[in-house]
Amino acid sequence: MDEWFEKQRRELLRIIDKFTPEDGTHDTQVPGLRLIRASRLSEPVYSVYEPSLCIVAQGSKVVMLGHEVYQYDPSSYLTASVHLPITGQVMEASRETPYLSLQILFDMNQILDVIQVLGEAKRSKGEASRGVKVSRMNDTLLDAVLRLVKLVETPQDIPVLAPYVIREIIYRVLQNENNASLKQFAIIGSHAQRIAGVIKKLSRDFAQPLRVDELAAEAHMSTSSLYDYFKEVTGMSPIQFQKHIRLQEARRLLFSESIDAAEAAFQVGYESPSYFNREYARMFGLPPVRDVRRLRSSLVGEMTISEEINEG
Template identity: 40%
Template sequence: MTAHFEPTPQPDNKAVITLRATLARKISAHCPTEGPRSTAVPGMILTRRSTPTACCSATYEPHLVVFVQGQKRIDLGKTTFLCDESSLLLTSVDLPVVSQIVAATPQKPLLGMLLKFDMPTVREILSLEEFHTNEPAGTRGMAMGVTTPELLAPCLRLMDLLDAPQDIAFLSPMLHREVIYRLLRSPQGKHLRSIATLGEQSQRTARAVEWLRANYAKPLRVEELAEMARMGVSTLHHQFRSLTAMSPLQYQKHLRLHVARERMLHDGMDAASAAFDVGYESASQFNREYSRFFGQPPMRDIKSRRLAIAPEAEVAATGD
């Protein structure tokens, strides 16, 4: 059964409502067209979607997303995160997901701010005395929470830098550090801390995740992966599942299927070529696993995806 993690109901807090509305206006002004948009602030990406979308495969890298409008569903293995205007989503390790915009209109588009993490900075902040704690570290590589005034305020100041580009080089590192500090102080901070802390089992498991992410097309030998992470095979399985919501073999399979789907969709590969390209030795096995995962055979799924993307591209081109 799929687990659902719903946002905690937002209290009637005027400060949060005001800050969120202001951030939504600024994101809308600086991201007037459809899709993600890189900015002059290092590591900050803005996104806008004016219509619901079909399910899309992606690999989430370590980052924070602050949602201020609309609703997005993210499926990680059998776990579903439903993010709305009060949500933040923290990803602390590379994870293959399926995402979908479920609530967005031209009048009220989905709006969000993504901030990529600089892990050396996270570790530097964690070395400060105020972060020395005996509190158990988190084990999940993805966590959702509710935005607070303390977190929204530095996000707004980062947005303000887009109107003062001469200040970006000096001020953006300070504000990025403040965002990390506020996040580490939040209930979700334990998940980021576990990945950033050298020597933690989660950090060593993250090393195994990084290897699989870079070598998904290679044969998987769990014993070698466990040796790389400096833990036993059973411990690796337990830690890996806690962090990614799947086993190493499932992670590799999901990653291969996501990459194959994107190569068929964007590079025009046929199913057999995509299967062999991502490491499958049998096209029939690829077709079976693809159908089970995405709900229909590869080329039928790609045709459906292209039909779903066409209206989105038309909206982006016309600006409607």
């Protein structure tokens, strides 16, 4: 990294460190801006990424989509174009040198607005491509992101300046050829935009029976086209996608609402508790009860570490 780049990164690091007093994800007054801190290496965390830009100021992270692995650090950034069930894991972090990063959530209308100004919002089928990309960080994008993050320190400036800086950030991301596909997800009528609609429906109605022919009809595609484009965007079939969403939601329910495995299975759409248990163990490595017990034990350990940090 050159001297200017390192100076910008350190300023970004300073602000994130200042506004993340403890581990976790911290919302800010800037719409869509989240700051993240982790003081230890994490186990795989299962979640759903929203359309967003993710930047690491210190440390590194691995994101897994299906069987594909994406790693990014301060020299790169990750963009997610659609809602995707991913597995994330912090790979570099310690109490002395914590993992510090940020996420900027995108509104597809914001992206479309920039595309229209560029004169590229033509109705086009286009080719859909993977909904996650890792690209090399550049000076102009880092500069714009830093200006947005600095607004956290001057909240009175946020209403006036934040919309313009976010617009610039979107423009900088779209200028990168590696993120050209991001445009397609915002253009009405494109294959990517139709698949984004299918993903949204599956994410919302995950507990309902999956009928690919009905999804294809709603997306104005043949069943084979839907399957091919869906797999191109998500790296998995619609059935695999639904399974990931269901199991992640079941895990959340088991951990946060103290219900038994059979009830969690029913709530997310499984008719057979035994089949649910097998699928759950295949994805998370342990049967539901043992997995939740381990998660709670891990949480107690993290709280102890946090208390030690605060006391120190």
